[in-house]
Amino acid sequence: MIPRLVQISFLFLFTLLAGCEATSITIESTSPPLEVQHQLEQDWLNEFDAGNYTIENPYLLKDPYQNSPLSYLLMFKTEEEAIVSYEVVGHTPQLSFTYTSPNPTKEHFLILTGLYANEMNTIHLQATLETGEVLTHTLHLKTDPLPSQAIHPKVTQFKTNSEQTKLYLVSDDHYHYLIDEAGDIRWIQKASSGSVTPLKDGTLLTYDVPAFYYYHQALIERNYLGQILKQMYIPGAGHHSLVETDGGDYLINSSDKSNNRYIEDIIYLLDSNTGDVLETINLRDYLDVSRFEQTLPQAIKGDYNDWFHLNYAMIDSSDQSVIASGRSQSMVVKINPEKKEIKWILGAPDEVNESLQPYLLTPVNEPFSWPFAQHSAKVLPDLDQNPETTDLILFDNHVDIGVFPRKLYPDLNQYSRAVHYRIHESDLTIEQLWSFGEELNPPLFSSIISEVDYLPMNESMLVLFGFIQQGNQTGGKLFEVDAHDASSIVFEMELLAEGINHIYTSEALDMNDLNLTIEFTPISSLSSVNLNVQKETPLLPESFTKKRLDSSLIQTMTLTDSVLFFDAYLMKEQITDELTLVLTNVNEERYTYSISPTDCFLVTKDDSVPRLPSAYKRALKKGNLYRVIDRTDLSLLPSDTYTVSFFTNQTLYETSYKLHLQH
DSSP: OOOEEEEOOOEEEEOOOTTOOOOOEEEEEEOOHHHHHHHHHHHHHHHHHHSOOOSSSOEEEESTTSSOTTOEEEEEEEEEEEEEEEEEOOSSGGGOEEEEOSSOEEEEEEEEOOOOTTSEEEEEEEEEETTSOEEEEEEEEEOOOOOTTOOEEEEEEEOOOOSSOOEEEEEOSSEEEEEETTSOEEEEEEOSOSOEEEOTTSOEEEEEEEOSTTOEEEEEEEOTTOOEEEEEEEEEEEEEEEEEOTTSOEEEEEOOOOTTOBOSOEEEEEOTTTOOEEEEEEGGGTSOTTTTTTTSOHHHHTTTBOSSOEEEEEEETTTTEEEEEETTTTEEEEEETTTTEEEEEESOOTTOOTTTGGGBOEEOSSSOOOOSSOEEEEEOOOTTSOTTEEEEEEEEOOOOOSSSOTTTOTTTTSOOEEEEEEEETTTTEEEEEEEESTTOSSOOOOOSOOEEEEETTTTEEEEEEEEEEETTEEEEEEEEEESSOTTOEEEEEEEEEESSOOOOEEEEEOGGGOOOBOOOOOOOOBOGGGGGTTOOOOOOOSEEEEEEOOGGGEEEEEEETTEEEEEEEEEGGGOOTTOEEEEEETTSEEEEEEOOGGGEEEOOTTSOOOOOOHHHHHHHHTTOEEEEEEEEEOTTSOSEEEEEEEEETTEEEEEEEEEEEOO
């Protein structure tokens, strides 16, 4: 989107506020983090090339990206091409952590991880040369204790059902972890988001570039050393699930930042190589936004219209349809984006409008119970070899969100569970095949988040209760349960920490799922234009009032990768559909970018707020103070120096900030 250029020939009505600042603040473009990362890597490679690093004397660098404290960069050379491997000796032979490089080389760049925290680790290195000669060396590395905010895993039940050692990928409010079957943390990495998914190439995909609450404006692919392999900006505000499609692209949950102030109801399919938007699915085009309009509590709906609260989406590879789960509707829907049609709707039928009723699934057989405020709705492989059926699992939080009659559903808020349904698409019926959670004693109730996965190798379900409380600790509880017999618990582990903590993700991996080789290739951020997908270029009126905005209201303003980021405070009456970022160059030409109301968040008295002018302090007390967090792509803007202003309510609010943009 090319910003609108507006020549200044307006009649201004000047209204200057007392005490306004005259000193300007110039914002220079800062070096992108990926550029800084590449320069660090070149320094390491120069040091490596200058030295004589062999298997007996390897180059070791602890946590080089300062985010993965149990990982090392390991580099050495062999005179001949060799396949290299290492073993981190486990507390038992079954728990030893091993890795073998995929290809023979003379220079070996590895991620050494799988170490135990706060103890001396023994690592056996091996290089098998093309001649058959085997070189070996043993390292001993003492690691630091885990960070104070780390969870305390505790395995309470374990029955071996596989010859292959599992690792559990888990994420919480602070970190991502790999935890072994004994409950020991063998890898830890600072989390930019609780949402993380392992990719087929052995790396990790997560959200980055936080906006507000749990919303993010970029994706990053990282390896287990913490190196960023890819960063792409995304449209809207990403949240909840991340899914890699069979074709290797990314399916994300987002919002379209429309002026209608709907949030969490858009699905984007992104090209994993470029970040380009391949498909946009707006659930408002399929479902009824007015369902529960009068009854959905404000605490659930939020400051904006979170009528669906999309928390998981995936593509059903059998027919390329899309499965979407919405917490606010207690509904899972299957849609055909190509034909723009609904295939079925899974959920209690209360208040479903007449036009959608033909798509409702009808229960058959007993026992059966509807899910409420569910998460993690996933289509399974064709377990019954019947193309007319769809096997679907989900985590049923079974929460009363205030819209369903308790007389009809008296067991709400009594327990949470994982459930396996089979859907007969020909006659739109549904049966419940398996459920885990109702019979636990005492029952577990997770009102938010949580997840379930099917493990085909073991024919078991991995069930995460993501938010539970035990004493002064909170976190999650993870189970592996027989997929045919819900009474047969194979594995059970507590994932708790002091204070408030949430467990967002759980995945079962084995060591072959990890890519622990590393390359040093310069990369740059992708698809910054996605930040402007929903932005407009408003035309300012011919006359307006002009005021000075106190610089203390702008907490942050940066320019990186031609992306302008700011974090500012405004009053409620300033948050309008005409709120606009205005950039004025030295030739008095203006460029305008709309700011979505969904980038403006109500500030409460419980939030940490800096010192503000007295009028804004009064606004906070009255519940009229908002925080505006926005990113705008300026890559199409000519190189120049620009003053920064905001327009709303027929008023141009000038700031003391100037941008020095140079492409």
